[in-house]
Amino acid sequence: MQENCILKIEHLNKKFADHEVLKDVNLTVNKGDVVAIIGPSGCGKSTFLRCLNCMEDPTGGTILFRGENLADFKVDINKHRRHIGMVFQQFNLFNNMTVLQNITLAPILVGCADLRAKKRKTLLTKIGNVFRKEKKAVDAPTVTKADIKTAAKEKAMELLKKIGLEDKADAYPSTLSGGQKQRIAIVRALAMEPDVLLFDEPTSALDPEMVGEVLNLMTELANEGMTMVVVTHEMGFAKEVANRVIFIDEGVIKEENTPQEFFHAPQNERLKEFLSKVL
Amino acid sequence: MDWSTKWEKFVSTMEGEYFQQLLLDGLLNTDKVAVMGLIIGIIIGTLIAVVKVAPKYKLIMRILDKICTVYVALFRGTPMTVQLLLAYYVLLPSLGVRNVDSLTVGIVVFGMNSGAYVSEIMRGGINSVDKGQMEAGRAVGLSYNVTMLRIVIPQAIKNILPTLGNEFITLIKETSVLSFITVYDLYTALSAIGSKNYEKMVPYLVMAVIYIILVLLITLLVRLLETALAKSDKSAPKRKKA
Numbered sequence: 001m002q003e004n005c006i007l008k009i010e011h012l013n014k015k016f017a018d019h020e021v022l023k024d025v026n027l028t029v030n031k032g033d034v035v036a037i038i039g040p041s042g043c044g045k046s047t048f049l050r051c052l053n054c055m056e057d058p059t060g061g062t063i064l065f066r067g068e069n070l071a072d073f074k075v076d077i078n079k080h081r082r083h084i085g086m087v088f089q090q091f092n093l094f095n096n097m098t099v100l101q102n103i104t105l106a107p108i109l110v111g112c113a114d115l116r117a118k119k120r121k122t123l124l125t126k127i128g129n130v131f132r133k134e135k136k137a138v139d140a141p142t143v144t145k146a147d148i149k150t151a152a153k154e155k156a157m158e159l160l161k162k163i164g165l166e167d168k169a170d171a172y173p174s175t176l177s178g179g180q181k182q183r184i185a186i187v188r189a190l191a192m193e194p195d196v197l198l199f200d201e202p203t204s205a206l207d208p209e210m211v212g213e214v215l216n217l218m219t220e221l222a223n224e225g226m227t228m229v230v231v232t233h234e235m236g237f238a239k240e241v242a243n244r245v246i247f248i249d250e251g252v253i254k255e256e257n258t259p260q261e262f263f264h265a266p267q268n269e270r271l272k273e274f275l276s277k278v279l
Numbered sequence: 280m281d282w283s284t285k286w287e288k289f290v291s292t293m294e295g296e297y298f299q300q301l302l303l304d305g306l307l308n309t310d311k312v313a314v315m316g317l318i319i320g321i322i323i324g325t326l327i328a329v330v331k332v333a334p335k336y337k338l339i340m341r342i343l344d345k346i347c348t349v350y351v352a353l354f355r356g357t358p359m360t361v362q363l364l365l366a367y368y369v370l371l372p373s374l375g376v377r378n379v380d381s382l383t384v385g386i387v388v389f390g391m392n393s394g395a396y397v398s399e400i401m402r403g404g405i406n407s408v409d410k411g412q413m414e415a416g417r418a419v420g421l422s423y424n425v426t427m428l429r430i431v432i433p434q435a436i437k438n439i440l441p442t443l444g445n446e447f448i449t450l451i452k453e454t455s456v457l458s459f460i461t462v463y464d465l466y467t468a469l470s471a472i473g474s475k476n477y478e479k480m481v482p483y484l485v486m487a488v489i490y491i492i493l494v495l496l497i498t499l500l501v502r503l504l505e506t507a508l509a510k511s512d513k514s515a516p517k518r519k520k521a
Contacts, residue, residue, distance in 0.1 A: 053418065055414060055417070055418065078417075078420050078421065078422050079420070080420075081417065081418060081419065081420040082419070082420030083420075084418075085418075085419075086415075086418035086419075088411060088414065088415065088418075090409075090411050091411075092409070092411035092412060092414060092415035093415070094412060094415065094416070094430050095412065095434055096430065096433045096434050096437070097430075105419075105421075105429065106419035106420060106421055109421060109425060109429075110420060110421075172510070185415075188419065189418075189419070192419055192420065
């Protein structure tokens with residue numbers, strides 16, 4: 001059970017000045033889960049998602065990820081964010097970089113930073129060995145910067161091929177359609193090999209025509225076993241792909257259930273009203 | 280008024296090798312101060328702007344912020360001439376520093392002055408970049424500083440390029456006050472040429488023309504740079520109209 005659990009959110013609170021957006025939210029996301037979060041606008045569902053990787057710092061509660069509490073300011077959040085992919089409503093591709101650079105930027109920078117850290121450590125061990133009687137084993141890094149770069153590029157091209165956009169590798173984001181941008185944003189998140197992907201209304205800024213291609217990719221990922229938390233207005237996606245659906249209203253989880261139960265036998269009054277409007 | 284004699288006097292003065300060298304040195308010094316000043320200005324300006332837009336959780340950031348505010352107020356609040364005079368005739372002698380090349384002082388003062396102006400330009404540029412860019416950078420696990428350096432600032436610079444061109448033009452024209460601290464700039468050179476036979480009308484006109492040419496060259500340069508940097512927001516290759 002403990003190994004299966006990827007994110008464990010307990011008593012999460014978020015206040016903006018005096019306005020309490022989230023009140024005591026609890027949620028556990030297990031490996032392979034696809035959790036859909038729905039709710040009326042302004043109910044705090046986006047804020048909740050953004051709290052999960054501390055884009056918004058929670059004002060109370062704990063977020064356990066890989067055994068560490070992300071809500072704690074002492075935790076190096078950058079290190080953990082590498083394992084939590086995030087996809088935005090507005091895509092947010094880096095405008096000054098090509099598609100390929102967009103995807104490889106973080107893997108290369110992170111890889112090189114790790115390499116530097118390892119080199120430093122090796123050097124220290126070597127210096128230490130001069131004074132040690134029992135020499136410590138030197139664990140020298142075997143990869144070079146160039147290796148990291150090629151690996152990142154290969155990975156990126158492979159992912160682009162998967163979504164059929166390998167010919168756009170050298171294009172700039174401004175030349176792409178919304179659907180293409182969003183799929184590349186998903187690939188950018190995937191390139192870090194995250195444990196969980198967070199989607200913040202990934203299809204809300206898209207033309208109706210392009211919603212399909214993005215949802216298809218997300219469905220594909222779900223089928224491959226990717227753990228996902230999706231804030232969405234796409235009831236069809238929630239119904240068919242998600243294995244759990246959550247209804248948030250007024251900063252509280254009002255209902256949490258399997259899609260079957262959720263859509264066909266809702267318990268909460270507010271949810272019944274909401275569903276009657278959107279379905 | 281007899282323009283032809285005036286022109287002949289100017290031409291005859293300019294035939295002297297000494298005066299040719301003078302003009303060339305003046306031109307070179309003017310360019311040096313403006314270009315180096317701008318480079319220093321961009322560096323200082325970017326640093327100040329980054330401090331200004333950074334979150335102020337930490338005490339050190341709040342202190343740096345105050346220092347930057349004072350810096351900008353000082354350098355924008357006094358004329359360049361006053362700054363040059365203070366640096367060269369007050370600050371350096373009182374620190375006991377001698378034998379400093381006046382050109383170096385000019386470059387440093389121009390850079391620091393420009394930094395104050397560029398900081399505000401750059402701050403606007405950074406704010407003009409969509410917040411989502413920073414969020415996206417942070418979301419893939421890059422630190423604030425790396426995201427700033429690799430993603431936000433390059434886009435900011437592209438946005439403020441025309442304004443930076445403006446700053447460069449201002450700098451190159453303001454070099455005419457360098458004569459206050461004995462730097463041989465364009466103004467000093469042409470003034471000296473005019474003093475040769477007390478005929479300054481033509482040299483001053485020539486000076487104006489040279490400044491205009493310099494400014495036009497900068498304008499062209501900025502245009503070219505803009506086109507080069509605009510490659511990332513070109514939508515689809517442009518087709519000629521049928």
